[in-house]
Amino acid sequence: MDHSREPEARWLTWDEAGEAMLDLRRRVFLGEMNWPEKRIHRDRDPEGLHLCAVSGGEIVAAISAYVYEPGAPELAALELAATDGPSVAIGMRVELPEYRGRLVTAQIGTSMLRQICEVLLPSRFFVYVHADSLLHLVDRYARRNFTYHAQVGSGPDTVVVMKVEGEEELEEFYLKHRDLTRKYAAEGGMPVPSLARFLAEHKREDLFAVSGLGAENHYLGQFRLDTEAPRLASQGRLILGEQRQRLTMTPFPPAPASLLDLGSGPGDYLAAVAGEPPFAGYRVRGIEPAPELLARARSAYPDVDIRPGTAYATGEPDSSQEVVTANFVFVHLRSPDLALLEIRRILRPGGLLYVVDVNDATLVGPEIIQRMMETYNRRYAGDRLLLNDLPARAEEFGFELVRRFSTALRDGADGPPVFGEDEIRLGKADAWSLLSFVRTQSGCEEIFDAAREHFFATPDGRISLSFETHVYRLRP
Ligand SMILES: C[S@@+](CC[C@H](N)C(=O)[O-])C[C@H]1O[C@@H](n2cnc3c(N)ncnc32)[C@H](O)[C@@H]1O
Known part of the structure; x- marks a missing residue:
């Protein structure tokens, strides 16, 4: 594949890119981290929001977000109490080794968070990290304003749940990610297309936080x-x-x-x-x-x-x-x-x-x-x-x-x-x-x-x- 060109950011549906995203997850999570196959699938992948960096026709980096309605059983399983509005999980951030630490990968994560704040106005963001292999991510998320919430599950399935919740905290989180997207754009980052337009094109207006x-x-x-x-x-x-x-x-x-x-x-x-x-x-x-x-x-x-x-x-x-x-x-x-x-x-x-x-x-x-x-x-x-x-x-x-x-x-x-x-x-x-x-x-x-x-x-x-x-x- 030709990776010499600068990647391009695209919102992609699971129907069009699910197989390619799974391939990338396999390459990194199975190939490099020895995860079991079941971990690279999320139940909500088919309706997830997936922002990808594409170069030479190949997905080289991706990040996914999953929207949970208040009262969704998955939230209770992670000991997350009910809130008024939707909760959004961020996860499955993955990139080819040569894209680690590069502007494109920082950009897709940051831009996804900013746009979700602008369009969905969630009541909570959360992430969960597998305690056996990704504990180092706890620090990274903490730098992005996520706070420790709980440790749930047992044995190899133990996960650490982190969240951002509360009006002031979410506002601070939004402003921080807005600043970062501007900084990355000023550093010559790629244009990131509009989430609102993508959702409208795919008849997902139900997600818009209009009220x-x-x-x-x-x-x-x-x-x-x-x-x-x-x-x-x-x-x-x-x-x-x-x-x-x-x-x-x-x-x-x-x-x-x-x-x-x-x-x-x-x-x-x-x-x-x-x-x-x-x-x-x-x-x-x-x-x-x-x-x-x-x-x-x-x-x-x-x-x-x-x-x-x-x-x-x-x-x-x-x-x-x-x-x-x-x-x-x-x-x-x-x-x-x-x-x-x-x-x-x-x-x-x-x-x-x-x-x-x-x-x-x-x-x-x-x-x-x-x-x-x-x-x-x-x-x-x-x-x-x-x-x-x-x-x-x-x-x-x-x-x-x-x-x-x-x-x-x-x-x-x-x-x-x-x-x-x-x-x-x-x-x-x-x-x-x-x-x-x-x-x-x-x-x-x-x-x-x-x-x-x-x-x-x-x-x-x-x-x-x-x-x-x-x-x-x-x-x-
Ligand atoms: C600076 S004032 C301008 C008012 C008027 N257009 C003028 O030129 O005198 C901004 C206006 O935008 C309104 N506004 C704020 N949020 C809005 C929204 N989501 N949709 C429409 N108007 C909004 C405010 O209530 C306020 O009247």
């Missing part, structure tokens, strides 16, 4: 309506000043047409944008999951149709929209892939997805402000770096990027905002207020205060952060 994702970010939990709503309203006014030109440069379908706005918040921006010329004759509606924001939008704009819903479950019929917009929403999503899947479902072929969002990868500024944003981004379950990846992710779901604009927000104006080509200059207080949300993230208070002090004590023209407009067309 669990209801509590994914601070908008859906605790936030200060009295400060957040005015912040969003003034951000909306600023953005509209910049967006007018972008909107006229976008090939929106002619009226009559339907536009659905995801995450309309207090409604100010949607109400304003609905009156812009490209949308004359459009039926414009919005959805908003946060009850307080929804109530505020409905009372402030009774003529605008805004309903409860999320980017994962809009409640709209298939192929019913010509345009879907998402303003400052994507970076808050735990699972952009599930949102893309839902948007693909409700858009007509050829319809447009119009995304406006911030891209923290564009931040230029003093070291302390960079550090403040890094601290925030490491802790926030949304992803303010998403826009760099969005074109490739959207492409997997059949979206083609047709326009991309970038506008830098800079400090350095004396009074009201000054609109230039691809930039907006803001007064110092306005510029800082765009970052005021950072202080609401626990663990960021101290660095926020220090960064603010530094910012106001230094001359103007020091920070710049861009937001981007991406226009995608759903391929017919």
Whole structure:
């Protein structure tokens, strides 16, 4: 086999690759570790999730995950108590000797965990290791936040069970694996395809955590309506000043047409944008999951149709929209892939997805402000770096990027905002207020205060952060 090429990552079903995976397991577990044949089979292999690295047509590394519904008897046998949601076992990680310790094998494990967190939102991860041959793995799993749970079985069948469980622990686990996937990608790792797309293609939507994702970010939990709503309203006014030109440069379908706005918040921006010329004759509606924001939008704009819903479950019929917009929403999503899947479902072929969002990868500024944003981004379950990846992710779901604009927000104006080509200059207080949300993230208070002090004590023209407009067309 030709292994000279870089391997490619693929999610594979047991039907298509089970025999090849068993061959690899035999080669390594039987050939090198003298396991009995029965150990290389898992009862749930046929419905397992298998992420493989394939080179020259051969599987060179693989890792598997098995989803257990709450109350599954296998959990009780491992002394794992019932939880509300699914438990996911990770196992059968195997690779050819020449791939051990290489980026590809680290990458498939890490990426699998990250994507399972984003798409399935399990209540627990667990692993079990055979006490006779794999005890060294206990340390490795401990470094990945698994804690010792129990030792079960006897004789050669003794296994050590380790788990990650609890809201905070699972969040920490997710953020750690998200950081690692980014690090591996930056080191030149291979692209790993979307689990959400694979599951949708194989009619496994039952695994999607669409309702669990209801509590994914601070908008859906605790936030200060009295400060957040005015912040969003003034951000909306600023953005509209910049967006007018972008909107006229976008090939929106002619009226009559339907536009659905995801995450309309207090409604100010949607109400304003609905009156812009490209949308004359459009039926414009919005959805908003946060009850307080929804109530505020409905009372402030009774003529605008805004309903409860999320980017994962809009409640709209298939192929019913010509345009879907998402303003400052994507970076808050735990699972952009599930949102893309839902948007693909409700858009007509050829319809447009119009995304406006911030891209923290564009931040230029003093070291302390960079550090403040890094601290925030490491802790926030949304992803303010998403826009760099969005074109490739959207492409997997059949979206083609047709326009991309970038506008830098800079400090350095004396009074009201000054609109230039691809930039907006803001007064110092306005510029800082765009970052005021950072202080609401626990663990960021101290660095926020220090960064603010530094910012106001230094001359103007020091920070710049861009937001981007991406226009995608759903391929017919
Ligand atoms: C930064 S605000 C933007 C609001 C509005 N689009 C605007 O531009 O003023 C983010 C919005 O996304 C909403 N949101 C959060 N999670 C969401 C989800 N899963 N689906 C749809 N909207 C979501 C929040 O409730 C909030 O209204």
